[in-house]
Amino acid sequence: MAERPEDLNLPNAVITRIIKEALPDGVNVSKEARRAISQAASVFVLYATSCANNFAMKAKRKTLNAGDVLAAMEEMEFERFLEPLREALEVYKKGQKGKKEVSEQKRKDKEKKAESSENDKSREDEEEEEEHMEEEEPADVENEAEEEEVEN
């Protein structure tokens, strides 16, 4: 649950960047306009969530899935988003799968090594460190977004 109302805002710096990238170069976006777009984006999330949730409820499911979100876009008459969304999801899934396969492979390698040389402790430690680093990566990305927010 959100503890402060500003928790329901999206980071201004990221919103501003998306706006600037979408518009031709050199367009001046007033502060008021940026704030309004950011609020509109939050409302969009809520509206999309509520539409998607209706589809999930109709199907007697408790968890929102990708199909619900896509159906919501159609209901909201944002059909133009469907194609780019499907493409992005494809890329995202491939990325997730890739990550999974890498960690799966690592785990198998580790098991093999552990079997073949149980007394080779130093090597195992090294591998563990590697895994920790991997885990930290997504957190970094999140932090960056948070930092940007502070800047404004």
Next chain:
Amino acid sequence: MSENNPDKDEQTSGTKKTISLPISRVRLIMKSSPDVSSINQDALFLTTKATELFVQHLAVSSFNNGPGKETNTLSYSDLANTAEDTETFHFLTDILPKKILARDYLKSLEEMQEEEADF
């Protein structure tokens, strides 16, 4: 266009990032809706991506419909007009109200009161 905006995200991770809004924040907003119990990862990703597309779409539509092309500006009134004129953006009219002058507002208030007095 993107050449002028150095993308920090692409430097932090080797793989090209597909979204720039923080997923955790989007989840927080989604969860603030009382009926929602859980959201799977793909639905969360899609909503985040859709929000980015929406921001682009709203900004571009408002800029193209507005008078700001000559002055190279996007102003609040462009957004308010788009919310009112475009059907897909109608749900925004509550948070993007058109600005009116106080004297116009008072005038319409007076008119309303006069109408009521007529009854």
